[in-house]
Amino acid sequence: MPKFGVIVFPGSNCDYDCYNALKNILSYECEYVWHEEQDLSDFDCVVIPGGFSYGDYLRTGSIARFSPVMESVKSFAEDGKPVIGICNGFQILVESGILPGAFLKNNSLKFVCKWTNLSVENTDTPFTCSIKPGEIIKIPVAHGEGNFYIEDHSLDDLISSSQVVFRYCDENGTPAVSSNPNGSVHNIAGICNPSGNVIGMMPHPERSCEDIIGGTDGKLIFESVFSWIESN
Amino acid sequence: MNKYFVKIEVKLKPLVLDPQGKAVSSALNNLGYNKVKNSRIGKLIELNIEGDSEEEVKESVTEMCNKLLANTVIENYSIHITEDVNA
Numbered sequence: 001m002p003k004f005g006v007i008v009f010p011g012s013n014c015d016y017d018c019y020n021a022l023k024n025i026l027s028y029e030c031e032y033v034w035h036e037e038q039d040l041s042d043f044d045c046v047v048i049p050g051g052f053s054y055g056d057y058l059r060t061g062s063i064a065r066f067s068p069v070m071e072s073v074k075s076f077a078e079d080g081k082p083v084i085g086i087c088n089g090f091q092i093l094v095e096s097g098i099l100p101g102a103f104l105k106n107n108s109l110k111f112v113c114k115w116t117n118l119s120v121e122n123t124d125t126p127f128t129c130s131i132k133p134g135e136i137i138k139i140p141v142a143h144g145e146g147n148f149y150i151e152d153h154s155l156d157d158l159i160s161s162s163q164v165v166f167r168y169c170d171e172n173g174t175p176a177v178s179s180n181p182n183g184s185v186h187n188i189a190g191i192c193n194p195s196g197n198v199i200g201m202m203p204h205p206e207r208s209c210e211d212i213i214g215g216t217d218g219k220l221i222f223e224s225v226f227s228w229i230e231s232n
Numbered sequence: 233m234n235k236y237f238v239k240i241e242v243k244l245k246p247l248v249l250d251p252q253g254k255a256v257s258s259a260l261n262n263l264g265y266n267k268v269k270n271s272r273i274g275k276l277i278e279l280n281i282e283g284d285s286e287e288e289v290k291e292s293v294t295e296m297c298n299k300l301l302a303n304t305v306i307e308n309y310s311i312h313i314t315e316d317v318n319a
Binding site: 059063066101147151 | 255306
């Protein structure tokens with residue numbers, strides 16, 4: 001059975017949410033991985049959870065990228081194994097150069113915590129392969145620095161190579177400015193690396209895995225990667 | 233070994249939108265300082281550091297900036313080195 005590893009940094013605070021979604025709700029095998037560990041050979045998928053690693057000092061994710069486990073995450077990713085960074089996890093992947101771009105403060109300057117609609121732009125990744133093309137999914141965001149930025153020419157490359165995976169949109173799937181919670185370029189909510197096995201997303205799929213808390217679309221992300229691992 | 237005092241200014245690149253700077257310039261305008269047309273917010277990092285020469289310190293601090301202190305995707309930095317008179 002595929003086994004998930006949830007990395008824990010000092011200051012991670014969605015680690016238990018991820019563990020709970022994977023282990024208790026979806027009944028997958030899952031273990032925590034302390035950021036000083038370096039052996040990821042037991043795992044089939046690595047989850048870098050949200051939070052405020054190292055208190056967000058200097059820049060979000062900038063210090064966590066030097067944790068010993070990140071070298072192992074890098075080689076895990078280079079081996080083509082699936083890695084997902086959620087919120088602060090996305091920021092860490094960007095700071096470590098595993099994914100392109102950078103993060104700025106939300107254009108509202110406020111911490112934004114709300115449900116967002118996402119259009120799934122690429123259903124050909126391990127984390128989106130169980131989602132139908134064109135499907136709109138509902139997943140909440142909670143961040144102060146989710147304003148994804150990338151230079152124009154690199155944005156064109158991202159778009160043309162299908163590395164834009166999720167975009168903020170309205171209920172009909174239109175990527176309206178009013179649906180963008182943070183001012184990110186091109187309404188980007190999530191991207192992947194060129195080979196698609198590493199995904200970063202600001203919205204929290206682990207917080208939308210139960211009806212009792214408002215929705216279950218987040219399960220699609222984890223179910224996708226579970227079936228992708230089983231069939232590979 | 234000499235002692236040096238280093239100031240590093242980290243600023244968002246000119247083309248990168250600065251929401252904090254925008255909020256500050258509009259707050260200043262609201263206070264009646266209408267001549268303020270723009271504001272940008274950056275960071276000032278100070279280091280007390282030892283080294284054999286200013287060149288050596290500069291080389292080492294440049295490496296620190298590229299590795300950690302600045303994110304060169306969105307930020308520029310400048311380094312100012314003086315002898316540490318208080319050390």
